[in-house]
Structures are given as C-alpha cells and as structure tokens.
Amino acid sequence: MALIVLAADKGAPGVTTAATALAAVWPRPVLLAECDPAGGDLAYRLPAADGGVINPAKGLLSLGAIARRGLEPAQIHEHTQKIVGGLDILAGLMHGEQAAGLTWLWGPLGRSLAAIQNADVIADCGRLGTYPQIGDLLAEADITVLLTRASLDHVAHLRERLSITKAQGVVVIADPRTYRSGIDDVRRVVGPTVTFVHGLAHDPKGAELLRGQWGGRLDRSLLIRTARDLARKLA
Numbered sequence: 001m002a003l004i005v006l007a008a009d010k011g012a013p014g015v016t017t018a019a020t021a022l023a024a025v026w027p028r029p030v031l032l033a034e035c036d037p038a039g040g041d042l043a044y045r046l047p048a049a050d051g052g053v054i055n056p057a058k059g060l061l062s063l064g065a066i067a068r069r070g071l072e073p074a075q076i077h078e079h080t081q082k083i084v085g086g087l088d089i090l091a092g093l094m095h096g097e098q099a100a101g102l103t104w105l106w107g108p109l110g111r112s113l114a115a116i117q118n119a120d121v122i123a124d125c126g127r128l129g130t131y132p133q134i135g136d137l138l139a140e141a142d143i144t145v146l147l148t149r150a151s152l153d154h155v156a157h158l159r160e161r162l163s164i165t166k167a168q169g170v171v172v173i174a175d176p177r178t179y180r181s182g183i184d185d186v187r188r189v190v191g192p193t194v195t196f197v198h199g200l201a202h203d204p205k206g207a208e209l210l211r212g213q214w215g216g217r218l219d220r221s222l223l224i225r226t227a228r229d230l231a232r233k234l235a
C-alpha cells in the first residue's frame with residue numbers, strides 16, 4: 001500500500017507527535033515506522049499493548065542486523081510490536097550513533113515499507129539534513145510531507161528545504177486561535193512548490209494526552225480532531 005513520510009527541516013515542530021496522532025486515527029490498516037536516524041521516541045513515550053515497555057531492540061535495530069543481504073517486505077512484520085491501543089509500530093534506533101553503521105539500510109527499508117501489502121506505512125523520518133542517507137528512503141515514498149511551525153524562522157527554513165527536497169505537502173502545526181490564517185500564510189510563502197498545505201492544531205494538552213492511554217479527552221482534543229481531518233485528506 002502507500003508509504004507516507006513525515007519529516008522536518010530544523011527544530012522539533014512535532015513530527016513524532018503528528019505521526020503518532022495520524023497513525024492512531026488512520027482510516028486503513030497502518031504501520032507506524034520510526035525511521036528517524038537520530039533515534040526513536042515511542043519506547044519512552046508509550047507502553048506496549050500488554051502494559052509493559054516497548055522493546056527498543058526489536059525494530060529498526062533488529063531489522064538492520066538481518067537485512068544486509070536483502071530485505072523482503074514480509075520480513076518487516078517479524079520486527080514490529082503492538083503498542084497500547086493495538087497500533088503496530090516499527091521501533092526506532094536507540095540513539096543516533098547506531099545510524100552510522102546503517103547508512104546502507106534506508107533505501108532497502110524504503111522499498112520494503114512501500115511494498116507492504118496489507119497496510120499503509122507512516123514513516124517518521126525526523127529532521128532532514130543531518131543524515132543525508134535518509135534521502136534514499138524518501139525516494140521510495142508515495143507522499144512526503146514536511147512539518148513546520150507557523151513562525152517566520154521555521155517557514156524560512158522550510159522554504160530552503162523545499163528547494164532541495166521534493167515533497168508533495170506541508171503540514172503547519174498551527175495555533176488554533178489563528179488556524180486558517182496561519183496555514184494561509186505558509187501557503188503563500190511556499191507557493192506552488194508543494195501540492196497541498198494542511199494544518200494540525202498546536203495543542204499542548206492533546207500532545208501530552210497522546211503519551212498515555214486513549215480516552216475521551218484525547219479523542220475530543222483539537223490535536224486528534226485535526227489529525228482526523230488530515231488523515232482523511234492524506235489517505
């Protein structure tokens with residue numbers, strides 16, 4: 001099915017939070033893949049489905065250990081885990097140093113993720129620029145979405161990034177009080193370099209709730225309501 005890459009240029013606009021929220025409300029079967037070469041965060045943020053901890057050694061790291069001689073899409077599921085709520089994840093690296101030995105992995109991983117038969121894949125690729133080899137994974141994506149905050153410095157970096165990285169869309173983490181105008185401002189700056197500019201609410205409470213069990217407050221949060229809207233558009 002489809003490989004959807006989420007990434008950012010500078011700062012920490014909320015890529016991991018957006019990827020988690022989108023995967024949680026995705027309208028089709030989905031795998032959330034932590035492909036940030038700087039390391040994953042989910043193992044520290046969310047419990048496993050059985051209430052225990054996510055095993056950080058089972059995921060990208062274990063996949064990297066067996067994939068040198070070739071990687072088939074069917075092998076990916078041997079390295080995934082279920083987190084609270086039943087979402088399938090491919091846990092990320094434990095720290096950025098591990099990426100140094102895995103520079104060859106991103107191309108084969110991207111090809112396999114894009115070829116998974118029974119699920120879409122939302123891949124959190126972190127900040128672009130620090131690990132150029134992640135570009136090999138982006139090259140396999142059906143859709144690449146860059147996230148940004150609406151502030152001038154973030155948007156200026158985003159515009160530079162779009163001149164060197166091909167992306168179909170931009171998602172603005174926008175203040176709910178100026179939601180539409182914030183998104184429109186970014187749309188004006190990035191112009192026709194992307195096909196779409198959508199929004200996701202800046203919602204600190206929702207982002208905090210997303211680190212625990214699913215509940216009514218999270219379900220009604222602005223973060224999740226705007227994530228549902230975004231998921232529909234992307235899917």
Ligand SMILES: Nc1ncnc2c1ncn2[C@@H]1O[C@H](COP(=O)(O)OP(=O)(O)OP(=O)(O)O)[C@@H](O)[C@H]1O
Nearest residue numbers: 012013014015016017018127173201202203204207
């Ligand atoms: N939509 C949002 N509304 C409010 N706060 C948010 C939102 N998204 C993320 N945050 C907060 O911003 C911080 C960084 O979020 P997150 O880890 O998702 O960013 P990131 O872009 O993945 O960063 P990194 O590049 O370090 O992995 C966290 O404290 C998170 O709670």
Ligand SMILES: [Mg+2]
Nearest residue numbers: 015016036126
């Ligand atoms: Mg992140």
